[in-house]
Each structure stands twice: as structure tokens, then as C-alpha cells.
Amino acid sequence: MNDSTPVEVLGWIKTKRVLKNTIFLDIVDSSGEIQAVALKSKLSQHEYEQMEQISPEVAVKVSGIIKRELNKRVELSVKNLEIIGDVKFCVDPCPRSNFDIFGKKHVNYVLKNRHLYLRNDKLMAVLRFKSKFLIEAHKWFDSKGFVFLDAPVLTMLLLYDDDSAFKLNYKNEAKKENDVFLSQCNMFQLEAAVHAFEKVYNISSSFRAENSKGNRYLREYWHLKAEIAWMNLDELATFASEMFFEITKNTVTKSQKELEILNTPVDLDYLKPPFQKITYDKAIDLLRSEGRKIEWGKSLRTKDEEVLGRLLGEKLFFVQGMPNTAEAFPFSKNKEDLRLTQTCDLIAPMGFGELLGTAEKITNKMALLERMSEKGKNTPIDMERYQWYIDLRDYGCVPHGGVGMGIERVIRYLLKLPHVRDAISFPRLCNRVPNP
């Protein structure tokens, strides 16, 4: 735009300052902000008074002239201001004001008014970064020849216990009242599809009806799943490392503005694979040598992962071979140590914890039935529900494995956010009614 170009700006009032017969308005839209200057001498008394009383977040249409003086930022000299959408109540702090939206002080108020705090520039930067991450993920999988499989949310197949799932009545016409669950993981459907497409992925919501209040738990979260034929555990871990790094790199490259707003540089060299790998047994030894009390066979807790991260130089690391007792039933056992599974999880240091998991899947029917039995999934109802998944093992089943990544955990880690709820627009938490 040249100087003296007549323009019309649509946006929201961010701040207003009144100074000696002059009103300065910062007007913001999704692309940035501009300072508008209204001189009392150039406006009618009514117009000037309206402007004096205008409050933040009022939506306006401002007509005027663009001015750019040497070494000064562009200004809009106001000729006319029209109120498009007024503000009838107060939210404090004002969403677009500069405050610590992720701090403890405002948590409940911000969650209660999430629909308005989406206008906060830091929350916007997080959600933009996440949007880019998700879009770059689609592009990356596309470039690698993967098929996006449209796996369903409504399912009868759960990765964990029925109690940890949301249940609903499907009310199907056959007059049966069928209990149906919200998907905890769509690996079941992806495993069927692997025998057609060999490489499939999905990004959609997964659900957990858990009461965890920790800063890594959401009841509804964005879940990236990939399932690949013919890959063993080492290949899966390498694949997952590259996937994580390349999507992150492509996102970071396009998010310099967002990272500046959040004041969070991302060091790509630091995130570059290969990542070191330790066994679960080694992890237990290390933790015990640090005086941590940990029972063999249990999952690593967040604190354990934090201690391991410190011991391993505060870098990303894999823990390989989680015990059977701590893992879900579809994962293969380690043939050389049947207490362990063929799994490998990528852990972020400094308490951010698990970012993604990889696992070889059981291809043998008897081995699957044995694991289901070990996990208590062997009732007649289970046998009916899981029959088709079991049948896959008797119908040209090939070696395959999967990767699962919790998007909010990755975004939280990359942007160093206090809580996963900060990485999602409308968080679903155990201690809040899910509205808005």
C-alpha cells in the first residue's frame, strides 16, 4: 500500500488510548494489527465520543488513509468508524491483552470462557502451530505413499478395559440395545486395512473416560496412528523417529511468527534422530540406582521418565521392551524373553514424557488368544466382539506394526506448554463439564 491510499479495515479493537484530542486504536485481525489515529478536529462530536467510549473486542469497520512516515510504522488516519459488533459484557483479563494465559492464576476462568479466549495471541499461536503440524503430517504421509484410512469412532473394540471407555447405546433397529464405545485407538481397523494397502494412517480423536488430573491427560485427544506391513520393531522405531522429526521440521520452518509470539525457539538439531535406545530392564536399573522405588513390570511414571531423561543427558530417548503386564494385548511378545513386548516408546525429557509408541503386532491366532486371556479379554462377549480381529490372523496375515502419537503431547513438548489442555481448543477434562 502506498502512502495516502484510502482503505477500509475490518477488525477488532485491541487497545485504545486517548491523548490530547487524539484517540489511538490498535485494530487487530487474524493477519496482524494496525494503529488507527482519530483526531477530534477531523470528526464530528458524535463520532469522536463514540470512539472515546469504545471498548476492547468491539468489531469495527474503519475507513481512512494509510500514512507511512520515515522510520515509523504504518498508521491509519481515521475518517470514519462503524461498529459492526458491540461488546456487552466484560471478560477480565481481556482475551487480547498481554497476560500469561497458560499460567495457573487464570486456568478456570480461561477454560470457562474458552470460546472468547481463542482470541488470545498466545493460544492462537499454539493452535496455528498445531494446525500446521497436522497439515504437514498429512502431506508427509501422502509423500510416503500412505493411504488415509477413515477409521470409525464408534466401535466395539477397545485397547484397554471397558471401564476406561465412553459407552453409549447404539439403539440399532434390530431392537438390540448394543453397547458401543468411543474408540480408544483405531489400530484394529488399521490392521485390517494393512492387509490391503500395506501402509495406512489416520489422524482423528481418541477417547479415554479416565479420571487422571495430570498435565498429560485429556479425555478426547488427537491421535495419529500409522500401521505398516512387513516392518519389524527396529524399522518401526526408525520410521517413527523420521516421521516425528520431518513433520516437526516442516512445521517449525513455517511457524517462525508463532514461535516468536510464544517466545519458544525450537532447536531442530536437538530433535534430530537417531535417538538413543535403552531397554526397560536398563531403565529399571538406572532408576533404582537413583533411589527410585519401582516395581518390575509396571509402567514408567512421569517422574521416572523425568529422572531417566536427566540421566541420559536431557535428550529424547527410546525405552524398548516394556513388560507384558504394562502393555495392551495386541502387541507381540519378545521371543527371547516372553515377559517383554516388542514395543519401543519415544520419551521426551524434563517430564514431558512419552511422545509416541511403536509396536509389532501379534500375527498368530493362538498367541493373540493367549494375550487376550492374560488381559481378561476372554469372556464370551469379548470373543464375539473381537472375532473379526482374531480372524484376521487366519486369513493371510503378514508381519506388521504400528505407531501411535498423541498430538497434544507432542505440541505441548515442542512449545513447552504447562499442560496438554493448552494444546487444544476445547479441552475435555475429567474435572470439568465439557462445555464450551
Add this chain to the structure above:
Amino acid sequence: MNDSTPVEVLGWIKTKRVLKNTIFLDIVDSSGEIQAVALKSKLSQHEYEQMEQISPEVAVKVSGIIKRELNKRVELSVKNLEIIGDVKFCVDPCPRSNFDIFGKKHVNYVLKNRHLYLRNDKLMAVLRFKSKFLIEAHKWFDSKGFVFLDAPVLTMLLLYDDDSAFKLNYKNEAKKENDVFLSQCNMFQLEAAVHAFEKVYNISSSFRAENSKGNRYLREYWHLKAEIAWMNLDELATFASEMFFEITKNTVTKSQKELEILNTPVDLDYLKPPFQKITYDKAIDLLRSEGRKIEWGKSLRTKDEEVLGRLLGEKLFFVQGMPNTAEAFPFSKNKEDLRLTQTCDLIAPMGFGELLGTAEKITNKMALLERMSEKGKNTPIDMERYQWYIDLRDYGCVPHGGVGMGIERVIRYLLKLPHVRDAISFPRLCNRVPNP
């Protein structure tokens, strides 16, 4: 590959033919198929007999030599065959055999064994086409500066009646038993986000607990939503036309192989906007002139849309200004005829019906409350649930509107499939238990 190159092929047996001491095996993977030729003279008796008994869908690793003779297709001369995954039961017709998978004859059997029929080349072609369509949609919205908003599935806000939604108990810690629904449409969350990002979209599952058995109904479907600030109805319809066409064009360009398998050419010139537009009133007149009995104020039925399509030259067309009585509450009324809404729906001819809808949204609080009241959404519970959505109207609200597109309906139309269930991997239907 050169002639006489030693190779190892991993795949599934598609067909087997035995002819004079020679076995011909068509081996297929996700990238295509190859003929393997096994000569009795070059194998041990055991190996040859194993191959004689091999059945379709057995997963194999075949080692051998690639042969390419003049004017002949590439062949694999078998040296060794290893069975990776055996087949222990029969599915008839065999998934990879050439049969009409979308025909009426096999519907129930195919749905019951969907996990195996994903290997059918026609169903694979549809799902690949859909995968490309979804990925191209993300790329297109990205190129237009849209933010992907991670809207939730779990919500208290419904577009239609509670009865038409899936309900579940959220069991939140506050000990309240909160009824929560599965999203019918995430426009509510997108409308909040429009006041931050101005242009947002989402592609995820939407849910309807309806008992419709028609060939355009799924209980869980992929729903593309976009919400845009500062656009009026004409602009929205133009935007939606371009979106539909450009995503389709980019998908079709990359899907020649899939369209060949389905024997369904897509004529891009025919799908090119602008599309003709008729008013709802005009549509009623046309239908009545054809002897159709239709009450003013009701939605157009599939048959009505089919008749209109014929009258309008079997091309895509918009119907503008649906009556209030037939539309959801958040859509603006037409200021010049308060019986009508500011909506414009794109209809495909030949009975394929609505592909997408566009609508201006109400920005005035009193107008919204009036519409909610007209639709019976004015109980104290509604006021509590929808309060934040109503509040948006009192907090710098700007003109905005949305586009909603049912992905399976569009895929069904483009590929001329009999039913939307043919356009999704694991369809959720009212007359079937959702398993697999």
C-alpha cells in the same frame, strides 16, 4: 529390473492355475500384481505339492528370477515359495476376485466381513480416491490460509433435536452425571474460532442417531466444515463451488488408476462452476408443474431433487433460500422474506442429492434467541448449554457463514456408487451392529 534379476516378492495369492506340470500364481500387493510361474521340474515334490494346494489370500514370500520376453509381460520364475500367513477359512466370493462388490446380492455378507473385503480392488480404489480427496482438501485449505481447528466430538451443543443425537454419560468428577452428545456439526466451535482466525475448517466425524435406511445416510460420517468471517451468502456459494471443484480436480488428476479400476471417468468440465442457482420457491413451482405433491416449507426429498435435476439439464445446481421451518436454528433469516433462511445448497442430479450446504449465521442475540425458541430450544437446560454460543453475539460478533460437506456423499456422487456405505471403510448403519 533387468531380465534374470534375482528378486524376492512379498504379497498375497490372487489366483492360482495349474497346467501341465506348471503352476501360475498371480501375486498381488498394494502396488500391483505379478505372475509367478513354478515348474514342477525345478522344484522338490514337497514344494510343488504345497504350491498346488495354495489358496487365494495366502500371504507368501516368493524368491525367483524376473523374466521379460519380447512383447510379453514380466514374469517371476519361482525358485522358492514360503508361506508367511496361511488362510484357514473361506470367504465367498474371494475378496480379490472380480465380482460386483457394490451390488445388492452381496451387501450383507460384505458388510459382515468388511475387515476382509477391504482387500477388494474396487473398494480399495474407492478408499484410495477418498484418501486423496481428504488429503487434497487439507492442502487446498492450507493454500487458502485456513486454520484447521481441532473441534471436539464430545459436546453439549446440537444442531438438531436431542433425539437425533448419540448421548453418553460423561461421569465427570464433580459427581454430576452430565449428558454429553456426539457432535452433529462442529459449527458452534468453528464460529467461536472465526472471531480469532477469520478462516477455519475441520474434517472429522459427525454423528446422527437416525433410523434412515436411504442410500444417503450413515450414522457416522466424515464431515468437512469451514467457517469464514465477513462473507455473505453469494460469496459463500462461490467459495464453496470453487472449493468443491478444485479439490475434486486435484484428486481426479491423481486418481487415474483408481478411476480405471472403477470404470468411472470423471468429466471435470461438467463439474466446473459456476453452477446454476434457483430459489426454493422456484423449485416448488417446478416440482408442482411436474405433478409432484410438495408442501411449502418442507425440505426437498431425494426424489424431488432428482426431478429438479432432470428439469435443469442433469447438471449440478444450487437451491437458495430454504424455509425456516426446514432449517436449523443458527442460520440467518432473509431480511426481505422472513419465512426463508440465508442458505444455499449444492445439489447433484440423478438422485445423488445434496453435496454441500452454505449458510449465513445469525449475529444478533435477540434474533438467535427467537430462532431457538421457534425450534423449541428454549428450555432452561438449553439456555445453560447454549449460553456461550449466545454470548458470542454480544462480544464483537462479525458477519460470518459456513460451508458443510458430507464427504461420503461427494465420493459417492463422483464415483457413482449405489450407497454412501460404499464410500467408507467401516460403515455405521441403523440396521447393523457396528462391528466390524
